[in-house]
Amino acid sequence: xxxxxxxxxxxxxxxxxxxxxxxxxxxxxxxxxxxxxxxxxxxxxxxxxxxxxxxxxxxxxxxxxxxxxxxxxxxxxxxxxxxxxxxxxxxxxxxxxxxxxxxxxxxxxxxxxxxxxxxxxxxxxxxxxxxxxxxxxxxxxxxxxxxxxxxxxxxxxxxxxxxxxxxxxxxxxxxxxxxxxxxxxxxxxxxxxxxxxxxxxxxxxxxxxxxxxxxxxxxxxxxxxxxxxxxxxxxxxxxxxxxxxxxxxxxxxxxxxxxxxxxxxxxxxxxxxxxxxxxxxxxxxxxxxxxxxxxxxxxxxxxxxxxxxxxxxxxxxxxxxxxxxxxxxxxxxxxxxxxxxxxxxxxxxxxxxxxxxxxxxxxxxxxxxxxxxxxxxxxxxxxxxxxxxxxxxxxxxxxxxxxxxxxxxxxxxxxxxxxxxxxxxxxxxxxxxxxxxxx
Numbered sequence: 001x002x003x004x005x006x007x008x009x010x011x012x013x014x015x016x017x018x019x020x021x022x023x024x025x026x027x028x029x030x031x032x033x034x035x036x037x038x039x040x041x042x043x044x045x046x047x048x049x050x051x052x053x054x055x056x057x058x059x060x061x062x063x064x065x066x067x068x069x070x071x072x073x074x075x076x077x078x079x080x081x082x083x084x085x086x087x088x089x090x091x092x093x094x095x096x097x098x099x100x101x102x103x104x105x106x107x108x109x110x111x112x113x114x115x116x117x118x119x120x121x122x123x124x125x126x127x128x129x130x131x132x133x134x135x136x137x138x139x140x141x142x143x144x145x146x147x148x149x150x151x152x153x154x155x156x157x158x159x160x161x162x163x164x165x166x167x168x169x170x171x172x173x174x175x176x177x178x179x180x181x182x183x184x185x186x187x188x189x190x191x192x193x194x195x196x197x198x199x200x201x202x203x204x205x206x207x208x209x210x211x212x213x214x215x216x217x218x219x220x221x222x223x224x225x226x227x228x229x230x231x232x233x234x235x236x237x238x239x240x241x242x243x244x245x246x247x248x249x250x251x252x253x254x255x256x257x258x259x260x261x262x263x264x265x266x267x268x269x270x271x272x273x274x275x276x277x278x279x280x281x282x283x284x285x286x287x288x289x290x291x292x293x294x295x296x297x298x299x300x301x302x303x304x305x306x307x308x309x310x311x312x313x314x315x316x317x318x319x320x321x322x323x324x325x326x327x328x329x330x331x332x333x334x335x336x337x338x339x340x341x342x343x344x345x346x347x348x349x350x351x352x353x354x355x356x357x358x359x360x361x362x363x364x365x366x367x368x369x370x371x372x373x374x375x376x377x378x379x380x381x382x383x384x385x386x387x388x389x390x391x392x393x394x395x396x397x398x399x400x401x402x403x404x405x406x407x408x409x410x411x412x413x414x415x416x417x418x419x420x421x422x423x424x425x426x427x428x429x430x431x432x433x434x435x436x437x438x439x
Contacts, residue, residue: 001192003239014230015218028033030231031242034200038245038253039181040174041204045213046238049230051162052086054148054182054201055129057214057227061092061180061205062127062156064212074126074154078117080109082135084162096126102364107136107279114146118153126157132176133166133287135325136279137264147177156180156209159231164188165335166261166288169254173204175215180205190244191237198234253311258337260288263334263343270347274354278329290335291326298328301360302367305330308353313376313398315349316408345402352400361377371396 003009012021022280030361032044048054058078066074073383077096079087081103087149088098100115100241102110128150140146147157157176165188167173173181185200186193205213216231217223266279268290276293280286294305305328309319321331324414332345353372367373369390377396387393398404 001240002397003243004236005290008225009239010236014232014235018219027239027242027421028235029320031238031245033243034242035183036204037203038168038172039164039183039204039363040172041181042207042266043210043213044202046200046202046235047214047226047231047233048182048201048203048217049228049233050199051182051187051201052090053186054184054203055086055090055160056094056402057092057128057201057203057225058158058180058182059096059129060225060227061122061209061212061214062158063094063096065156067127071078071126071154071155074124076121076124076125076155077127077129078114078121078125078150078155079129080134082107082109083129083131084135084160085324086162087129087131091127103136107134107138108140108142109134109146111142111145111149115149118149118155122153125150125153127156127158129160130178130432131163133163133289135163135331136290137286137291137331138279138281139166139287144177151177161286162187166257168257169250170257174206178206180209185241189241191240197297198237199236200238242435255300259433260336261337263338264288264290266343267332267334267347271350274351276282278326288335289331293328294328294330295328297357298351303357303360303372304328304372306377308357310414311353311356311372311375312349313402313410314322314371314396315353316406317346317349331407333393335419356399365390370401374414376414378411379409381413 008025012024018025028046031066032046035044036042039112045057048057063072063259074125075097075147077098078101079091079098080101091098099117099121102113104110128146130143130146132143150157157178157180159173159176159181161173161181164181164183170189180203182201182203183189185191191200191297203213212225214225214227215222216226219231243255248371264286268280268286271277271292276296277286278291278293279337294308298304305323307323312319320333323329324331356371360367360372365371371391374389374396382393382397389396398407
């Protein structure tokens with residue numbers, strides 16, 4: 001993160017003349033080339049500012065190419081049911097019509113259904129959007145066949161690069177057969193993830209799509225497909241990725257990918273008995289992430305996946321992905337960043353939470369008053385004079401020794417998730433509009 005504090009890098013205006021930013025342009029050109037090499041493609045655009053923006057940019061690049069060869073009428077985008085929610089949204093925004101491809105009982109894209117959909121829309125198919133490894137957390141062995149089916153029907157393959165940290169150094173979208181992919185530099189390549197940005201979602205493309213990459217009226221002869229007010233997007237944070245790739249090198253990046261996959265499989269092996277892993281590949285392994293089954297737990301105990309996620313906060317963990325891509329589950333992606341000590345701490349926590357659920361199943365605590373449905377327990381509740389729960393404070397606040405040793409205090413008790421989703425602005429005042437317009 002040192003580049004963020006370098007005034008020579010951070011005080012340059014996005015529209016500064018090229019002859020005053022030669023060093024920056026050298027970094028941008030080299031970073032673009034490295035990302036193209038990593039993905040197996042010919043060129044890169046750093047302009048998109050997020051993963052969703054990268055999706056949109058990739059699709060309008062495809063649309064421009066199709067139009068150039070007289071196939072602009074191809075507006076159908078085939079999207080697996082397991083896809084990220086932004087995929088169909090980006091498709092619609094880019095002028096495509098999304099059509100769903102089913103997944104089979106093992107979480108794989110249903111090849112027969114893809115084949116039938118491609119045949120059905122062969123005169124209209126513009127793109128197939130696919131994530132690899134899939135959002136179900138598995139490497140699909142038929143991925144190259146999916147690309148072949150799409151190309152045979154006249155479409156282009158857009159690969160969602162959200163899970164690229166399971167590919168780097170081992171395979172790449174170009175080898176698999178895709179035509180374009182986006183990358184989340186704020187996920188796979190060291191830029192801090194979360195907090196609303198800034199993100200960088202560049203796209204990398206095959207040779208035939210290079211002429212249709214985003215231009216910019218300030219820096220390019222053309223301004224077609226411009227997707228950002230700045231010609232190189234969030235260039236200031238792209239320096240982090242540049243430094244990360246340079247320091248890691250080919251061997252380091254490949255090792256990071258292996259550790260990401262190994263970490264996910266380690267968690268899968270440790271948590272399978274307590275929860276159950278929903279999807280696995282043919283070899284019985286997961287990719288870089290895993291989905292824990294919580295629906296059977298809810299049937300037996302009444303404790304939901306949301307209760308488990310809230311309880312994790314008491315243990316000092318940010319909740320994993322909740323009810324996506326499968327409702328009633330938790331999706332866990334440890335990445336390459338976590339140490340074995342941290343993974344073991346998480347395993348101990350999840351197994352302890354499962355024991356707390358068993359206490360509800362066995363009737364030791366009621367469904368209405370237990371450490372899960374009341375989680376998280378904020379600091380002000382822990383120090384209050386009164387304690388109105390059937391379980392002791394120590395059970396709620398310090399359930400394990402590692403929590404007591406390094407407690408992360410929660411400031412707010414459980415909120416109403418549904419209400420919060422529908423009311424994005426919180427207000428403590430009693431607002432009345434009856435006297436609106438009066439002095």
